[in-house]
Amino acid sequence: MRLHRNLCFAVIDGLTQIFNEDQYADRVIQQLLKRDKRWGSRDRAFVAETTYDIVRWKRLYAEIAEVKAPFDRDNLWRLFAVWATLKGIKLPDWKYFVDTPTRKIKGRFDELSKIRKFREAIPDWIDAVGLEELGEATWTKEIAMQNEQADVILRVNTLKTTKEKLQNILFDQNIETEFIKGYPYALKLKERANVFVTDAFKNGLFEVQDASSQLVADFLDVKPGMKVVDTCAGAGGKTLHIAALMQxxxxxxxxxxxxxxxxxxxxxxxxxxVHNFDLRVIDSTKPIKKLHGKADRVLIDAPCSGLGVLRRNPDAKWKLEPEFLDKIRNTQQEVLQQYSKMVKSGGKLVYATCSVLPSENQKQVDKFLTSESGKEFTFVKDKKVLAHESGFDGFYMALLEKKQ
Structure with missing residues (x-):
């Protein structure tokens, strides 16, 4: 591979924004990709993947390069040189790469790869939490998988098409997909492609949604004609799936x-x-109180640490703080206490997170069930999805039923 100056500069500019200006990697990369209209798909892939790679391995690369945050541009070029050397890419004779100690870089990599926190490039405190909650064997496998690049998974919109039809439509556009056993609405791309420019996407035939996330709407056990509340809907990936299941x-x-x-x-x-939906901003306790005891189904896709989706958001591990974890656990219990009141007698509730930590998952459910509000509910079942076992995002979901 030959390095092109304008693409490398784009990566360095992106890293400056992510590491030094605390901007979100996905937004920075979206902006970078619009930088030069002459760039082809390979150029854009290089910028996106290289930036994500260096963000993902920041701690390891910084240790090898012997640089510390905040990184000036020279330090960022050193991180880049480490990335290129470890990828086996020949460094051009640019001033940024003068005296790059390639043999030393490889030696340091071999040495540091024996220590998990460096090998997997994670902060000490996250390593300690994962170890404490999941145990050495599980945590070691899980955090390694969280550093693998995530597959692109589509969820077919059953209101408009079928999985088989969508597969054929995409095949005609040179996008090959495959079915995934156990995931009835999912198609996995065989090779990465920009699916958002396809007519199939513009016509609403699919959404991009990880396979684990697609399990949640099914878990809620919705039926056409029900009143269903998605309490932490965000931009609505699961809302749209629920609406499709309700026809x-x-x-x-x-x-x-x-x-x-x-x-x-x-x-x-x-x-x-989708037209069977209403939007409600939670700007006070009123919107919740108005729905007390009225919903057949309630989904609480709770705010969480996101430690199950680091593959998609590698910069999250550098933004997370131990205090945030304590705070978010309190928030999770609060939303469970408040939002569960919307479930009517005989109705069902799903509590879900994209975290792999038991303290955010089953322990929250256990705590809720022993509380005053939780005594009205019975535990039906739960599902723990670990990335290293499933190949998809780490997720948790618990189904509770309100007593008649």
């Missing part, structure tokens, strides 16, 4: 504390042909 019959109420996210959901719903 556009009944009512899905999508709630969130951020109005901007619900506006995105409105646009997505129109594209998906």
């Amino acid at each position: 556009n019959k009944g009512q899905v109420i999508a709630m969130d504390i951020y109005e901007s996210k619900l506006k995105k959901l409105k646009i997505r719903a129109k594209r998906n042909g």
